[in-house]
Amino acid sequence: DQQVKQNSPSLSVQEGRISILNCDYTNSMFDYFLWYKKYPAEGPTFLISISSIKDKNEDGRFTVFLNKSAKHLSLHIVPSQPGDSAVYFCAASGGAQKLVFGQGTRLTINP
Amino acid sequence: NAGVTQTPKFQVLKTGQSMTLQCAQDMNHNSMYWYRQDPGMGLRLIYYSASEGTTDKGEVPNGYNVSRLNKREFSLRLESAAPSQTSVYFCASSELRVDGYTFGSGTRLTVV
Numbered sequence: 001d002q003q004v005k006q007n008s009p010s011l012s013v014q015e016g017r018i019s020i021l022n023c024d025y026t027n028s029m030f031d032y033f034l035w036y037k038k039y040p041a042e043g044p045t046f047l048i049s050i051s052s053i054k055d056k057n058e059d060g061r062f063t064v065f066l067n068k069s070a071k072h073l074s075l076h077i078v079p080s081q082p083g084d085s086a087v088y089f090c091a092a093s094g095g096a097q098k099l100v101f102g103q104g105t106r107l108t109i110n111p
Numbered sequence: 112n113a114g115v116t117q118t119p120k121f122q123v124l125k126t127g128q129s130m131t132l133q134c135a136q137d138m139n140h141n142s143m144y145w146y147r148q149d150p151g152m153g154l155r156l157i158y159y160s161a162s163e164g165t166t167d168k169g170e171v172p173n174g175y176n177v178s179r180l181n182k183r184e185f186s187l188r189l190e191s192a193a194p195s196q197t198s199v200y201f202c203a204s205s206e207l208r209v210d211g212y213t214f215g216s217g218t219r220l221t222v223v
Contacts, residue, residue: 009151043215043216046211099144100156101153
């Protein structure tokens with residue numbers, strides 16, 4: 001039972017354009033959502049988060065949008081840069097602080 | 112540098128062998144976690160420790176045991192390794208949800 005789903009295993013975007021990564025969840029008790037970025041041979045690193053009381057959070061080139069009614073969140077990266085090429089994991093938690101992760105999306109930024 | 116340190120980085124085991132993966136954090140975090148990463152499966156929680164002296168099962172605990180030795184250290188033990196335990200293992204720690212988790216760099220384990 002996959003509570004957090006990233007249905008796109010991979011995404012290819014041209015440098016300078018917008019990258020949009022999507023994530024769906026099924027558990028309505030989730031109230032906090034995060035995105036992590038992972039380079040090969042390294043651990044995931046925290047990128048950006050959003051509480052369920054908000055529908056948008058921005059940090060520089062990164063914006064996370066939350067649609068609670070659709071149980072959907074997305075990460076927008078604009079403009080995309082070569083260093084953004086990585087695997088991105090969506091994660092969610094519901095009060096107990098334990099995070100449930102999605103399967104990950106491999107983002108490739110092409111020059 | 113502050114963070115989460117995992118040892119070893121790589122390990123090859125024969126089926127039936129045992130080993131312990133070590134994890135230590137120097138951020139004074141209360142909570143620590145062990146995840147495994149498999150292709151197409153994302154990161155799945157094996158065990159976690161909300162605070163020193165407590166441990167709880169996660170999503171995929173079978174075949175593993177853990178010890179929260181003190182506030183800094185949280186080890187993961189495979190008593191009798193199986194090929195299905197071939198994976199990349201990540202340890203993480205956290206304090207406040209707003210900060211997310213801090214992950215170690217991982218242990219790549221192969222069981223043959």
